Amino acid sequence: QVQLQESGPGLVKPSQTLSLTCTVSGGSISSGSYYWSWIRQPAGKGLEWIGRIYTSGSTNYNPSLKSRVTISVDTSKNQFSLKLTSVTAADTAVYYCARGVPTVVNWFDPWGQGTLVTVSS
């Protein structure tokens, strides 16, 4: 069964770039017609979709973050990555990676365990 695991620095300074990687295990990131997404959740708040990528390289981003976000995929490593530039304290959150099923609703299953990223000097 497919599992996802986020990794990356837990602390990022303001104005710098947040970089996270999601490693997919238990299956090939290229198999099936799935897409791969990043979602975040500030402490005590709701979920916010950041964006997604297909293994073809095609991407979609949340319009509110689009100017600062890049999602990429490395099929040879079975990984996909997130870069968020010019971070501020408002970007402090638990970041999840998830597999997306491209249907009329595009649900996510499974999710990674999440990684807390704090933006602070």
Place this chain on the structure above:
Amino acid sequence: SYELTQPPSVSVSPGQTASITCSGDKLGHKYACWYQQKPGQSPVLVISQDTKRPSGIPERFSGSTSGNTATLTINGTQAMDEADYYCQAWDSSTVVFGGGTKLTVL
């Protein structure tokens, strides 16, 4: 931008039926899914496409839609069902989540 509205909180007694709503413009013409998130854990998909229940999800969880509202229903609510619940839809190439509903079983 598209918005999904959920009640912040819902309370239910053990063994009773809990209903959590999710409203959005023309949601009846789209599809919604639902996630359960317990404290300190990742969200888990409980309803995948309005009414479909993924394997491993108890039968007491069901989904429905009417007009602009999707509803997650939990029959015979158990203490273990206490969690935050989020609806999600897809609009204009964007994933949208509702604000979440805290279900309290008391």
